[in-house]
Amino acid sequence: MRRRKSVRPGETLVWQGERSPLVGVVVDGVLKLTVSNADGDEQIIGLVHRGDFLGRPFGGPTAYGVSAVGDANVCLFPRNRFDQLASERAQVGHRLLEATLEELERSRRWLRMLGHKTAGQKLAAFLVDFQRHAADARGDTTRIALPFTRQHIADILGLTFETVSREFSELRRKLIIDLPDSRVVVVRNRDALLRASGDLPLH
Amino acid sequence: MRRRKSVRPGETLVWQGERSPLVGVVVDGVLKLTVSNADGDEQIIGLVHRGDFLGRPFGGPTAYGVSAVGDANVCLFPRNRFDQLASERAQVGHRLLEATLEELERSRRWLRMLGHKTAGQKLAAFLVDFQRHAADARGDTTRIALPFTRQHIADILGLTFETVSREFSELRRKLIIDLPDSRVVVVRNRDALLRASGDLPLH
DNA sequence: CGTGACTTTGAGCCATTTCAACACGCGTGG
DNA sequence: CCACGCGTGTTGAAATGGCTCAAAGTCACG
Numbered sequence: 417m418r419r420r421k422s423v424r425p426g427e428t429l430v431w432q433g434e435r436s437p438l439v440g441v442v443v444d445g446v447l448k449l450t451v452s453n454a455d456g457d458e459q460i461i462g463l464v465h466r467g468d469f470l471g472r473p474f475g476g477p478t479a480y481g482v483s484a485v486g487d488a489n490v491c492l493f494p495r496n497r498f499d500q501l502a503s504e505r506a507q508v509g510h511r512l513l514e515a516t517l518e519e520l521e522r523s524r525r526w527l528r529m530l531g532h533k534t535a536g537q538k539l540a541a542f543l544v545d546f547q548r549h550a551a552d553a554r555g556d557t558t559r560i561a562l563p564f565t566r567q568h569i570a571d572i573l574g575l576t577f578e579t580v581s582r583e584f585s586e587l588r589r590k591l592i593i594d595l596p597d598s599r600v601v602v603v604r605n606r607d608a609l610l611r612a613s614g615d616l617p618l619h
Numbered sequence: 620m621r622r623r624k625s626v627r628p629g630e631t632l633v634w635q636g637e638r639s640p641l642v643g644v645v646v647d648g649v650l651k652l653t654v655s656n657a658d659g660d661e662q663i664i665g666l667v668h669r670g671d672f673l674g675r676p677f678g679g680p681t682a683y684g685v686s687a688v689g690d691a692n693v694c695l696f697p698r699n700r701f702d703q704l705a706s707e708r709a710q711v712g713h714r715l716l717e718a719t720l721e722e723l724e725r726s727r728r729w730l731r732m733l734g735h736k737t738a739g740q741k742l743a744a745f746l747v748d749f750q751r752h753a754a755d756a757r758g759d760t761t762r763i764a765l766p767f768t769r770q771h772i773a774d775i776l777g778l779t780f781e782t783v784s785r786e787f788s789e790l791r792r793k794l795i796i797d798l799p800d801s802r803v804v805v806v807r808n809r810d811a812l813l814r815a816s817g818d819l820p821l822h
Numbered sequence: 823c824g825t826g827a828c829t830t831t832g833a834g835c836c837a838t839t840t841c842a843a844c845a846c847g848c849g850t851g852g
Numbered sequence: 853c854c855a856c857g858c859g860t861g862t863t864g865a866a867a868t869g870g871c872t873c874a875a876a877g878t879c880a881c882g
């Protein structure tokens with residue numbers, strides 16, 4: 417009834433326009449929700465992290481594709497079984513609703529990011545947001561391992577990969593982050609990063 | 620138990636950061652969800668149209684404010700009563716879930732808009748999207764009455780009001796729309812508008 | 823008819839894109 | 853082992869789309 421599946425980097429689970437045949441939960445890794453533009457380049461409109469729901473219950477065809485970024489593991493349910501379960505058990509439905517509301521919040525935060533922020537602010541905001549989901553195996557939150565290429569990040573933030581690269585360098589130049597490797601970010605000054613993101617540090 | 624309320628243009632129902640005390644449905648008009656930036660200018664991160672749910676059930680404090688654009692009517696429920704109802708009656712919960720999923724889709728379409736599009740494409744996409752909700756009293760869908768000022772639209776699209784104005788003029792110059800009045804748009808060539816939005820016309 | 827809110831249009835400027843060159847690591851095959 | 857290509861990342865210089873600043877037009881309302 418439920419089925420584990422490991423997804424290789426770049427592998428696609430659901431194609432854009434397909435009536436989603438599955439529902440699931442991300443066990444490990446990150447998946448991306450993408451929309452392909454008429455002229456070939458793709459926009460990433462959502463990320464799905466460990467513990468997040470995947471796929472649209474009850475819904476019509478999905479307007480986006482789902483594919484893995486880096487290695488990922490998912491746990492899949494057949495759609496019809498799941499729909500049934502969700503409408504019978506109020507608790508399951510309730511949990512699903514909360515997850516969806518959470519997702520909506522996240523997507524609205526994202527909207528805000530794309531709205532008025534400069535390239536530097538977008539990248540900083542992205543790093544801050546990703547830190548939440550990226551608790552290292554050893555619980556080290558200052559060291560973030562990005563499963564993304566510069567191009568991925570550019571697709572997420574609506575920038576070009578050159579600009580993303582430049583802004584990474586800029587953050588390093590300001591001693592806010594360290595870049596031991598292009599896929600690893602060490603946050604040296606969290607407050608400065610928050611400030612650079614255009615949101616005031618709360619505390 | 621349920622309470623009708625008419626909202627005047629610009630009137631605020633919920634302030635950013637407030638723990639949302641209410642849940643409701645929009646009876647008529649359009650409300651906006653806004654986030655105010657540190658430096659004063661506001662970003663609109665969502666629009667709520669007739670028939671849409673309003674407010675976050677179960678949730679914590681809302682991260683945005685809700686206020687009317689133009690005149691609006693809403694139907695409000697006390698939060699705790701509603702939460703109770705939603706967890707008891709599976710049907711209510713189900714309906715709510717669907718509405719939320721719909722909302723999530725819409726917000727993702729929006730994300731795409733803010734992502735890679737040029738100013739002209741954004742405005743065209745906005746008009747196409749708004750047409751759906753803006754069926755005139757007489758069912759005339761080519762004539763759109765906008766409850767928005769140029770500044771509102773700019774806040775929605777992440778542009779300046781000058782740019783929005785220029786792009787309106789540009790669409791008129793191309794004979795794609797007509798502007799009998801700054802708040803009224805007549806779509807003269809829907810396919811051209813769709814093409815201008817960066818999405819291919821489907822059929 | 824004067825005032826204020828909204829809109830249009832122009833001109834110069836600046837952030838980001840575009841185009842281009844080069845560096846690095848990695849696998850493959852000579 | 854080295855040469856080569858390929859994917860990725862960095863950095864520079866030039867082009868440009870949208871912003872900023874500024875002026876003037878329209879309309880509703882007192």
